[in-house]
Amino acid sequence: MTRPRVAHVVDAAHRQLKRDGTIDVELESLDQLLVGDERGPAGIDTLVGILDSSLRLPASLVVRIALPEERGVREPEVGAFRDQCRVQADTAWVEAMTLRQGGIRELPRALLLSVAAAALGVVVGYVAQGTDSSLLMVLLYAVAFVAMVAAWTIGWTPIEQALFDWRAPRHTSIAYELLSQARIEVVARPAGAITPRQRVWLR
Secondary structure, three states, rough: OOOOOHHHHHHHHHHHHHHHHHEEEEOOOHHHOOOOOOOOOHHHHHHHHHHHHOOOOOOOOOEEEEEEEEEEEEEOOOOHHHHHHHHHHHHHHHHHHHHHHHHHHHHHHHHHHHHHHHHHHHHHHHHHHHOHHHHHHHHHHHHHHHHHHHHHHHHHHHHHHHHHHHHHHHHHHHHHHHHHHOOOEEEEOOOOOOOHHHHHHHH
8 A cells, every 4th residue: 555645644643632632653562662673663753753743732642552463452561661751851851941041141242243243234335335446335335245144143043042943842842741641552453454544545
């Protein structure tokens, strides 16, 4: 069967997450929950990918792991999974705070340099207006243009870090934290059954 489009699968997972706060993931064994192999990526990567791309996360989460029927249904050992989620949540949070604090720390210096570059651009542009040489005027206007672009870039970079860049790893941290507290259920996947991914493709 043709491989289902990733966008359709993710959209279906988002709708299910919004509807009842659950995510279904198909694995060949519970070992694949943490470690990917030739049969597919690690389940933890699939789960956090769905959560990380979701605009809103539920207050609580249920993860259903579908294993081949012959593997049987048993209570999964999820201690290592929860520990890994907590470690990744802490790592993403540190990254977010590093970006935010770095932007705030560099902001005063960047604004000072930005004002200086803008002032240079204004002065050079003013001088360019009074020159009689066409070549010199073009060169001075080019310097003024570069100075104004530099002023914008120098000032905007730390502002972007402090206001926006840190939010993506923060969202990732929240996704991992939610996974660390999720209820994990294991269900049997009958041989030859139409899987949720196939269902999405057939619709």
